[in-house]
Amino acid sequence: MIKKYSIKELLNKGKDVINKKVLVEGWIRSFRYSIFIILNDGSTIKNLQIILSKKLEKKIYKKITIGTSIQVIGTVIKSIGKKQYIELLSSDITIYESVNSSILQKSILQPKKHSFEKIREQAHLRFRTNIFSCVMRIRHHIAFCIHKYFHINDFFYIHTPIITTLNCEGSGKMFQITTMDFKKNPIDFTKDFFKCKTYLSVSGQLEAETAALGLGKVYTFGPVFRAENSNTSRHLSEFWMIEPEIAFYNLEENINLAEDFLKFIIKYILNKNIEDLFFLNEYFKKWNKNDKKYLLDKLYLILKFPFKRISYTEAIKILLKEEKNKNIKFFHPIIWGMDLQSEHEQYLVNKYFKIPVIIFDYPSCIKAFYMRINNDGKTVRAMDILFPEIGEIIGGSQREERYEILLQRIKDTNTDKNKLWWYLDTRRFGSVPHSGFGLGFDRLVQFITGMNNIRDVIPFPRTPNNAEF
Structure with missing residues (x-):
């Protein structure tokens, strides 16, 4: 035979x-x-x-x-x-x-040779091209590696709901779900399918927290949705998120986990997909002759050094000092309390430290209600991991475990506490310090493959004005 x-x-x-x-x-x-x-x-x-x-x-x-x-x-x-x-x-x-x-x-x-725009128009055929077959094989192995990492570290994989009644972050636009006829005015949502307003979820974090407070270590890995009109090379309307939540973890332990997690993935892909990575590396050498930082060099750099860790306040001081001493003109003025922009993050990563940077202890006024308030009353136990080229790749925090303080934060941010009764309730039944983070899966694939546009690392991208295939 x-x-x-x-x-x-x-x-x-x-x-x-x-x-x-x-x-x-x-x-x-x-x-x-x-x-x-x-x-x-x-x-x-x-x-x-x-x-x-x-x-x-x-x-x-x-x-x-x-x-x-x-x-x-x-x-x-x-x-x-x-x-x-x-x-x-x-x-x-x-x-x-x-x-x-x-x-x-x-x-x-x-x-x-075809432009990426042209190839994107025939997304049903692009799996047959060299570059996209490489990207999709790498995407598969990253997903497998993520499950492997959490499995060997005793995390439990849970499925959080895609249909929700609340935005986890408390801001931003969401896709609404309904079976109602919107031509009718006024609309009575008590007669809708779920008898209330429902949306496609932007995060499974809050539900994952409730699971962590019973199982210890959990993670989610699934699709999430944002209805924001961000038509850029870094945004999708439908994308995938990994969100681990860990009971009895403080911020430092959370940061250690996130750094180890990222390095584990990149090391795994360098071992498992070296032929695909080598092809992409040579491709970018050929077509991006002005870029001396080739793909493999960039990936090995992630593994070579510990990530640099600085507080938000330190980051502001560095940017102000560099602006003054080197006569650098940032488009967005640097003020303590501002949300750092991409130009600031990229300067810290690419120009100043030249390695990945972890920024922690952000002002509470720019962060979500569930992040733990520091003793200074002005900052929260939040952290972002910044990578070269793509900026923020992980955002996380130690969660606020104290009932009264969490309740006050919910009120201060004008979040509907009635919709969060179950979340608040977890703080009344043996609440403990706990932490977690979110990793944008597609953005990680974009970084590892070196692709310039996030639309080219997901099989069928969903973006503003585009839902073909």
């Missing part, structure tokens, strides 16, 4: 399969000199070279075009070429579906 192999499996076996008869399947990437087929099945960035037998019927040759899906039976031989160790001498080819040349010319599968 002839054994079927994926191309990755076959190439990895190398000399062990020479002279063996095998079966492979895939899509044709190129057809050269009417004898060499370059085949790929998505399992690896590498291709398998097929040598066509002279005994094949001529009608088969006419059906061989780029994109055509085929099955090949043949004998593995050692290649005389330098680009591959083995190749396949075909004895039989079955064509599943050929691609009409006129259709091919209009698609992104034709062998030429």
Whole structure:
């Protein structure tokens, strides 16, 4: 019986399969000199070279075009070429579906460079391109690695609701869910499906906190939604978040966990996806010749040094000093109490420290109600981890475990305490210090793959004015 192999499996076996008869399947990437087929099945960035037998019927040759899906039976031989160790001498080819040349010319599968905008228009086909197959394989392994990290560290995976009645942060726009006819005026939401106003969730944090206060260590990993009109290269309307919550953890322990978590993921991907990363690294070298910080160098830098940790107040002092001494003109004026802008974060990471930076103890006026107030009464036990190029990659805090203080914070921020009765209730039944953070999964994939636009690291991006496919 002839054994079927994926191309990755076959190439990895190398000399062990020479002279063996095998079966492979895939899509044709190129057809050269009417004898060499370059085949790929998505399992690896590498291709398998097929040598066509002279005994094949001529009608088969006419059906061989780029994109055509085929099955090949043949004998593995050692290649005389330098680009591959083995190749396949075909004895039989079955064509599943050929691609009409006129259709091919209009698609992104034709062998030429396309803009990312053009490729995005054909998102249903871009999995077949080299660069996006790399990104999607890396995306898969990052997701798997995240579950692995939490599993070996005794976290429990929980599913928090996608449908909610409250914005976790207390601000921002949300997608409303209803079965009501909005043409009717006024709308009586007590007659709606859930008998109240409901939305697509922006976070599972609050629900995860309740789970942590019974299970100790939990995490969520799922889709969340923002209805903000942020049509930038760093924002999506539908994206994925990882949110661990840990009972009996203070802010420092939370920061240690977050740094270890990020380094674990990057180390894992460097080990598991080095071929894909190398392809992306060479791609960016070719097309971004002015950028000397290549992808692999950037990833290894994350592992090389401990992240720099500074307070928000220290960060403000550094920025003011740099502005004065080096005559730097920031677009946004630097004032204590402001929310740091991307230009400030990137200066600290790229210019001043030149390594990832963790900023903690932010002003309470710019942070959410659930963050623990410090003894100074002005700052909260919050932290952000800033990475080169993309800025904030993790945001987290020690949560306010004291009932009266939490209640006052809810009132001060004009948050509806009636909708949070259950959240407040957890502070009356054996409340403990606890912490957590949120990591934007797609933004992490963007950083690791080096892609400039977050739309290019998710299979089917949902952004303002765009919900195709």
